[in-house]
Amino acid sequence: MTVLETIDLKMVYHVGKVDVGALRGATLQVESGEYVAIMGPSGCGKSTLLHIVGGMLKPTSGRVIIEGEDLTAMTDAERTDLRRRKIGFVFQRFNLFPTLTAEGNLKLAERIYAGKNNQDPARRRGVLRLLGLEDKMHHKPLELSGGEQQRVAIARAVINRPAILLADEPTGNLDTENSEIVLSMMRQLNKEFGQTIIMITHNGEAAARADRVIEMRDGHVVRSTVAADVARERSR
Amino acid sequence: MDSLIAANISQRPLRTAISIIGVALGVVLVTLFVGLARGMMRDAARRQSSVDAEIRFLPAGNVSLAGNPLMLSSRYADAILQGVQPTTEDPDIEPKPPIAGVSAASPVGEYVQGSVAGIGFEMVDGIDYSSFTNTTHLRLVEGHGLGDGITPGTEYEAIVDRYYADLGRDTDGKRVRIGSRITVLGHQFRVAAIYEPPVLARVKIPLRTMQQLLGGAENCTFVMVKCERPELADQVIAELQRYYPGNHVISTTEIPALYSQGLAPLEIFLDVVIGLSIVISVLVILLAMYTTIIERTREIGILKSLGASKRFIVMTIEKEAALISGMGVLFGFVAAMLGKLWLEANTRLLVDLEAKWLLIAALIGVLGGIIGAIYPAMRAANLDPVEAISYD
Numbered sequence: 001m002t003v004l005e006t007i008d009l010k011m012v013y014h015v016g017k018v019d020v021g022a023l024r025g026a027t028l029q030v031e032s033g034e035y036v037a038i039m040g041p042s043g044c045g046k047s048t049l050l051h052i053v054g055g056m057l058k059p060t061s062g063r064v065i066i067e068g069e070d071l072t073a074m075t076d077a078e079r080t081d082l083r084r085r086k087i088g089f090v091f092q093r094f095n096l097f098p099t100l101t102a103e104g105n106l107k108l109a110e111r112i113y114a115g116k117n118n119q120d121p122a123r124r125r126g127v128l129r130l131l132g133l134e135d136k137m138h139h140k141p142l143e144l145s146g147g148e149q150q151r152v153a154i155a156r157a158v159i160n161r162p163a164i165l166l167a168d169e170p171t172g173n174l175d176t177e178n179s180e181i182v183l184s185m186m187r188q189l190n191k192e193f194g195q196t197i198i199m200i201t202h203n204g205e206a207a208a209r210a211d212r213v214i215e216m217r218d219g220h221v222v223r224s225t226v227a228a229d230v231a232r233e234r235s236r
Numbered sequence: 237m238d239s240l241i242a243a244n245i246s247q248r249p250l251r252t253a254i255s256i257i258g259v260a261l262g263v264v265l266v267t268l269f270v271g272l273a274r275g276m277m278r279d280a281a282r283r284q285s286s287v288d289a290e291i292r293f294l295p296a297g298n299v300s301l302a303g304n305p306l307m308l309s310s311r312y313a314d315a316i317l318q319g320v321q322p323t324t325e326d327p328d329i330e331p332k333p334p335i336a337g338v339s340a341a342s343p344v345g346e347y348v349q350g351s352v353a354g355i356g357f358e359m360v361d362g363i364d365y366s367s368f369t370n371t372t373h374l375r376l377v378e379g380h381g382l383g384d385g386i387t388p389g390t391e392y393e394a395i396v397d398r399y400y401a402d403l404g405r406d407t408d409g410k411r412v413r414i415g416s417r418i419t420v421l422g423h424q425f426r427v428a429a430i431y432e433p434p435v436l437a438r439v440k441i442p443l444r445t446m447q448q449l450l451g452g453a454e455n456c457t458f459v460m461v462k463c464e465r466p467e468l469a470d471q472v473i474a475e476l477q478r479y480y481p482g483n484h485v486i487s488t489t490e491i492p493a494l495y496s497q498g499l500a501p502l503e504i505f506l507d508v509v510i511g512l513s514i515v516i517s518v519l520v521i522l523l524a525m526y527t528t529i530i531e532r533t534r535e536i537g538i539l540k541s542l543g544a545s546k547r548f549i550v551m552t553i554e555k556e557a558a559l560i561s562g563m564g565v566l567f568g569f570v571a572a573m574l575g576k577l578w579l580e581a582n583t584r585l586l587v588d589l590e591a592k593w594l595l596i597a598a599l600i601g602v603l604g605g606i607i608g609a610i611y612p613a614m615r616a617a618n619l620d621p622v623e624a625i626s627y628d
Contacts, residue, residue: 051622056540056621056622056625077546080544080545081545082545083541084542084545089541095537095541095625096538097243099246100239100240100243101245104239104240108542109542112539112543112548113542113543115319177496179408202539
């Protein structure tokens with residue numbers, strides 16, 4: 001089942017009197033439970049694509065369909081609601097609330113999703129166990145390592161069972177060891193919970209963990225390859 | 237969300253403290269100023285109405301604290317009791333009978349002077365001691381009575397009530413006792429007696445002396461009229477109005493209401509204080525929350541990335557503002573209470589912290605905070621999520 005489809009997506013930024021085309025007709029499909037990596041040089045439109053798919057930006061033209069709902073036909077409030085229901089974000093800079101503990105960050109996401117009285121402690125425990133964070137729940141972000149912070153951010157992103165997890169360079173601020181841990185856990189999330197993941201990365205090794213790698217250039221999707229093939233190509 | 241609000245408040249202690257103090261300032265302004273005004277007004281009215289005389293006879297014109305205090309001839313007291321007959325000095329005067337049902341009448345001069353403590357004001361009575369005691373329950377608990385102000389040595393004598401004696405200080409800064417010197421109308425008076433209960437002003441001097449010091453000839457401020465029986469009051473009032481038209485004749489039960497009318501300018505002042513309090517609360521919270529929003533732009537971006545609606549963001553900020561305002565209100569109440577205790581211990585001012593005004597002050601503080609947070613909250617809710625989350 002197709003969970004995400006973008007059709008001829010275009011995005012033009014107006015910078016002063018100059019129009020800059022960040023996306024120039026990006027079209028792609030992602031199936032439910034798929035783990036997709038998006039690669040490409042800086043400025044090729046990866047982040048713009050991610051923000052549009054996450055409902056944080058409205059494209060200039062084209063369509064974005066998430067589980068049958070046309071994001072581009074929605075108002076700002078409707079896009080926010082769809083993001084609440086169906087999207088989880090993970091950022092390069094973790095973006096945790098520094099004043100809240102790890103648990104507080106998770107509870108806040110649950111509260112935004114379900115309100116005060118409809119939270120799911122069992123789901124929270126399951127996610128925390130999977131991400132190895134059970135003993136870190138009462139720590140604030142500054143008391144955690146970068147890898148732990150990113151794992152909390154991932155836990156927060158998936159705590160409400162989003163249809164799609166959007167990760168923007170999730171290992172960009174991590175060392176090799178922590179990158180490895182985070183990537184393994186994302187893979188595990190994908191396998192155990194069937195979590196659909198779309199990950200932007202510059203890191204070929206990180207991309208190799210995905211099922212498929214989409215390459216972008218100049219605002220276009222130029223290639224979609226099974227990740228194992230990409231790894232094989234790189235190893236040659 | 238509640239933990240986010242609590243965390244934001246505790247993580248920014250200086251901002252929180254300044255905001256709380258700002259709101260508290262508004263609350264203190266309202267509670268203390270209103271409390272002071274009400275307390276003094278109520279106390280004065282209570283002492284005015286707690287005399288034995290049922291009727292007060294006043295000169296024509298506005299009944300207020302302002303203006304020349306000695307505007308009524310003190311001869312009205314004798315006229316009311318004994319009637320008026322033509323004399324050789326004034327053969328053309330229209331004869332008038334004694335007012336039936338009157339048992340005593342006493343002329344009283346009333347003057348408002350700045351408090352010796354330097355804060356607020358206090359009343360001073362000029363009395364004719366012998367007739368005054370016939371119209372009130374005044375009794376001496378220490379010392380001898382007040383002289384007539386004519387007999388040598390009695391001109392600068394004063395009597396004070398027990399409250400004044402307990403809390404007041406003489407010119408040497410010592411507790412007031414018999415023989416102490418106190419300053420009245422810019423002159424030093426010797427305390428000749430202490431009396432109870434509180435009746436009219438807390439300090440009384442001979443009417444004659446007040447007349448000489450104020451240049452009021454043989455005038456007084458009003459005449460207190462005591463009836464033979466309380467039920468005769470209406471009849472006596474009617475007779476007084478008949479024989480002495482053009483003057484004010486009122487029942488002492490009306491005094492508190494008249495005080496309220498006379499203090500209309502004070503009500504305007506209180507309205508200004510309330511308005512200022514609202515402005516202070518709104519501005520303090522607006523500035524505090526606006527600064528917070530700028531500091532927390534990135535966090536607002538995170539909230540948006542999590543799917544938080546505009547309403548959620550507005551409510552988060554409004555709740556934080558309401559919580560800070562609530563703390564400001566509580567702090568303000570504590571400060572007002574301490575202020576009341578200090579004022580009452582160090583001055584002769586009374587502060588009434590009425591429940592109604594505490595509630596109004598609380599509403600002003602909290603609503604002011606909520607209103608002040610509207611703009612920052614709306615601004616936060618309308619931030620572009622991508623720009624906000626990229627904010628450094």
